[in-house]
Amino acid sequence: MQEAGIVGYGFFVPRLRITIEEIAKTWKKDGKKTSAGLGLQEKAVAAWDEDTATISVEAARMALETAKLDSQKIGAIFVGSESHPYAVKPTATIVGDAINAGPAFMAADLEFACKAGTAGIQVCMGLVKSDMINYGLSVGADTAQGKPNDALEFTAGSGGAGFIVGKEKNEIIATLDETFSFTTDTPDFWRRQHAEFPRHAGRFTGEPAYFRHVFGATHAILEKTGLKPTEFSHVIFHQPNGKFPRIAAKKLGFTEAQLKQGLITPLIGNTYSGSTMIGLASVLDIAKPGEKILAVSYGSGAGSDAFVLTTTKNSSTKRAPISVLEMIQEKEYISYSEYAKHRKKLKSL
Amino acid sequence: MADNAIAIHWRRYPERYLLRGCHCETCKTDFFPGRLFCPNCRRKGKMVSKEMPRTGKIVSFTEVFVGPIGFQHETPYFLALIDLGNKCMILSQIVDSPKEKIKTGAQVKKVFRKIQDTDHEGAIAYGYKFKVS
Incomplete structure (x- = not known):
């Protein structure tokens, strides 16, 4: 392939x-x-x-x-x-x-x-x-x-x-080495047809929704690739606020330094479908050749897509x-x- | 936009989305908006489609305080005559730019924005606006 x-x-x-x-x-x-x-x-x-x-x-x-x-x-x-x-x-x-x-x-x-x-x-x-x-x-x-x-x-x-x-x-610029999705039917956040604003299930959006899916996708892709958190130069988690990705990183064994470049929500808010992707773009802005990147999105409803990328020599140009x-x-x-x-x-x- | 205006808007998508005008291969002149006929060469002219530069500079500008229907809530806003550098001049709204930077000679670049969205159930008109670069 x-x-x-x-x-x-x-x-x-x-x-x-x-x-x-x-x-x-x-x-x-x-x-x-x-x-x-x-x-x-x-x-x-x-x-x-x-x-x-x-x-x-x-x-x-x-x-x-x-x-x-x-x-x-x-x-x-x-x-x-x-x-x-x-x-x-x-x-x-x-x-x-x-x-x-x-x-x-x-x-x-x-x-x-x-x-x-x-x-x-x-x-x-x-x-x-x-x-x-x-x-x-x-x-x-x-x-x-x-x-x-x-x-x-x-x-x-x-x-x-x-x-x-x-x-x-x-x-x-960066090879897409592996991807894994973790998906369940979880009603943590939704917007019905014709409704102007979405609704959410308050605290329920944390443990059974965001963290379960982000952890599930991350554990699975690490197992699939045989990689350890320390082998990544950068990690991006979906950022509904400034706290959740920091908690996820800590619990999964990533450092603040690995998270820093891709954590953009504190400055512009949660851009929903743009959130993980803007974080990844920010990482590509500075990534050096040969670096491993882990990106894990989260969408309510619910699911997480995890990606392992490796930057090439083109990433610096x-x-x-x-x-x-x-x-x-x-x-x-x-x-x-x-x-x-x-x-x-x-x-x- | 009004339903009876959809065809007019749709025909102008290349112009509004891509700044597509035309170029006379005989006299090497650019035109925006596009024309069917070269006014210089008449029947000897050979017109081809061409995208205009997406940057230019402000030749003149004005601040609008009383907007026409559809723009009345956007006031005050800036309109500017922009020289695209190929002898084509274009009139456009200036957005995303601090007031003090909007002046004659300022460099501007094209951005993609909504032009008209007054009917909640109608089609949305998109097109070009410019910002000071």
């Missing part, structure tokens, strides 16, 4: 920010305590002319630029999100036309809470490894919804990242034109009332 690996990556984080303290002030909560409890300071907010499609297009364009690839060579586009702008009409078609990939490509939108983007990478791996396509693009992006005054409102951010999977050895950490420095703070306008939380909008 063909080898498959990442040949290009891109990302996009909207410029607007709201601090956790600003949200807390609106609801008469202790901002400092809330911020410390969640392990994050602020979140990225999509402006009102931004949505999952615009974020996906920007991430896809950067991925093509990093890969130095002709968009007409893309054979498949998948967009994973739980905030697709249309309930029926694929975001992937908008991305395809906006990067001039069409019309000869397969496309589909995926939904699996926060892990739909990594599910897209797995589909691309299968298609590339089986020689059905030469290059596949998977984007994970969200403009995550949080009900006003709900715990999610403090963390639900906006952003996304895209990865192009290919097979040419001289183009691969094929880098995004701007790093994740540089992009998120470009920001403008807004008030809660401006946030309510941009996210159309006011009825008349």
Whole structure:
């Protein structure tokens, strides 16, 4: 079977920010305590002319630029999100036309809470490894919804990242060595058809949901590959807040140093389908050749996709034109009332 | 967008998504938006499709305080005339840019944004806007 690996990556984080303290002030909560409890300071907010499609297009364009690839060579586009702008009409078609990939490509939108983007990478791996396509693009992006005054409102951010999977050895930045998924029917978080905001099962989202699946997928992929936590240079866990990935890393035997580069949620909030993927992009921004990377996503509902990657010599030359950490420095703070306008939380909008 | 405007928007996707205009191979001139006919060469002209540069510089700009229908909640916002560097000029909204950086001569780059989304059940119009780079 063909080898498959990442040949290009891109990302996009909207410029607007709201601090956790600003949200807390609106609801008469202790901002400092809330911020410390969640392990994050602020979140990225999509402006009102931004949505999952615009974020996906920007991430896809950067991925093509990093890969130095002709968009007409893309054979498949998948967009994973739980905030697709249309309930029926694929975001992937908008991305395809906006990067001039069409019309000869397969496309589909995926939904699996926060892990739909990594599910897209797995589909691309299968298609590339089986020689059905030469290059596949998977984007994970969200403009995550949080009900006003709900715990999610403090963390639900906006952003996304895209990865192009290919097979040419001289183009691969990081080989996709192994993947494993751990999936169960767990009702920890959901949004019913026509409902505007998702609901969640409070504390139930921790142990039986996030940790069980992340631990399950991580243990399985380590066993499958025979690798130990100490053999990885970087690890990325899904980041619903700043605390969960730190707890997961500690319990699984990874250090803060291994986690640091890919832990982006404290700075931009939980970007749902973009979360693990932006973390991986940030790691690729600095990774040196020959480094092992473990990336484990988590999507409510529930499932985790784990990946083991190894960077190649191309990783030091094929880098995004701007790093994740540089992009998120470009920001403008807004008030809660401006946030309510941009996210159309006011009825008349 | 209104349902009866869908066809008009759809025909302009190449222009709005990719900044695709055209180029006359006879007089080597770029045009945006695209034309069927080269005004310089007339019937001797040979027009081909061409994507315009995605960067340019602001030639002139204005701040809009009273927006037309569909844009009234976005005010105040900036509109700018942008020179794409190939003698093509384009009028676009400027977004994601601090007010003090929006000035004549500022370098800008194309971004992909929603242009119109006023009908909650209607189709969304996407296209280009620019930001100061």
